[in-house]
Amino acid sequence: MNRMAWYHWIVLSFSLVCLVRALDASAGDADPIYKACVEQCEKTGCVGRKCFQHCKFSSDGKPIDGPWYLQEPLYLQWKQWDCRSDCRYHCMISREEERQKLGDKPVKYHGKWAFQRVNGIQEPISVALSALNLAIQFHGWVSFFILIYYTLPLRPNKKTYYEFTGLWHIYGVLSMNSWFWSAVFHSRDVELTEKLYYSSAVALLGFTLILAILRAFNVRDEAARVMVAAPLIAFLTTHIMYLNFYNLDYGLNMKVCGAMGVAQLLIWTIWAGMTRHPSRWKLWVVVVGGGLAVLLEIFDFPPYQGFVDAHALWHASTIPLAYLWWCFVRDDAEFRTSSLLKKTK
Numbered sequence: 001m002n003r004m005a006w007y008h009w010i011v012l013s014f015s016l017v018c019l020v021r022a023l024d025a026s027a028g029d030a031d032p033i034y035k036a037c038v039e040q041c042e043k044t045g046c047v048g049r050k051c052f053q054h055c056k057f058s059s060d061g062k063p064i065d066g067p068w069y070l071q072e073p074l075y076l077q078w079k080q081w082d083c084r085s086d087c088r089y090h091c092m093i094s095r096e097e098e099r100q101k102l103g104d105k106p107v108k109y110h111g112k113w114a115f116q117r118v119n120g121i122q123e124p125i126s127v128a129l130s131a132l133n134l135a136i137q138f139h140g141w142v143s144f145f146i147l148i149y150y151t152l153p154l155r156p157n158k159k160t161y162y163e164f165t166g167l168w169h170i171y172g173v174l175s176m177n178s179w180f181w182s183a184v185f186h187s188r189d190v191e192l193t194e195k196l197y198y199s200s201a202v203a204l205l206g207f208t209l210i211l212a213i214l215r216a217f218n219v220r221d222e223a224a225r226v227m228v229a230a231p232l233i234a235f236l237t238t239h240i241m242y243l244n245f246y247n248l249d250y251g252l253n254m255k256v257c258g259a260m261g262v263a264q265l266l267i268w269t270i271w272a273g274m275t276r277h278p279s280r281w282k283l284w285v286v287v288v289g290g291g292l293a294v295l296l297e298i299f300d301f302p303p304y305q306g307f308v309d310a311h312a313l314w315h316a317s318t319i320p321l322a323y324l325w326w327c328f329v330r331d332d333a334e335f336r337t338s339s340l341l342k343k344t345k
């Protein structure tokens, strides 16, 4: 395929993701039978014959059992979260069983498929893969740190020659933060962990867009960097606040993330096509691999045997991509440093 065809393909893929996501933005939790089940369960603490101890509230909302020191507001909140999460889970499983008997296709609940829990962990595969991603990001960041401060020469003022050091540090911290919350969210899906996962993912994606613009256009001037970053940071802050304090709208969030994803993929693609960068093939692999990984989100299939779904595979695909990505970052640091040193000589 020629380059233009690639661009079209990538844009098409991303717009398909948005469309699919918008259409079935959690059909499951809009289902009246599921809704009634959760409502009933939060009152009685039972789904069918299964009852949950977390749901034992007296009529005035105080827990009935437990020692006095645990009957604090915070504990009460935890209990309510646990109760809601148990109710949602068991209502979802029983609803999915009913649907299966009727020959209906699986649907999503609160943005996720119905997974089987293992030892109270909702999506063990995704948790393990998130932890691996976190480890890879940590490894990449540490090796970048060592390269830049110990292997490569420093300026007389002890600063690095490479102009994008600070930005990659922020990227490292944001991506590790987001994989951490991803692991937490996939093990326990409550409102707080969900918001933290979505917020940190949006922050990361937004920052990588800023990074793409600054690196691809080689923006080194402080004032110009602020001009690029400020409006994007303002937008990201607004979007994150909207999700957290107003409405956690999956459809809207997917559109925002999709748009930011397309933008940076296009920027890297065009840059990789034009630059004479010695490691541009790594960039190419990451861009094409990232585009292919998007396919997983398009053919967002329900979990196989209740465990491995498209989202889990997507987390798996980011592991080699992240490794290669940090590899590219290190090459970039070396390349920029050596060309700057050549200039000064």
Ligand SMILES: [Zn+2]
Pocket (backbone or CB within 6 Å): 126, 182, 186, 311, 315
């Ligand atoms: Zn995830």
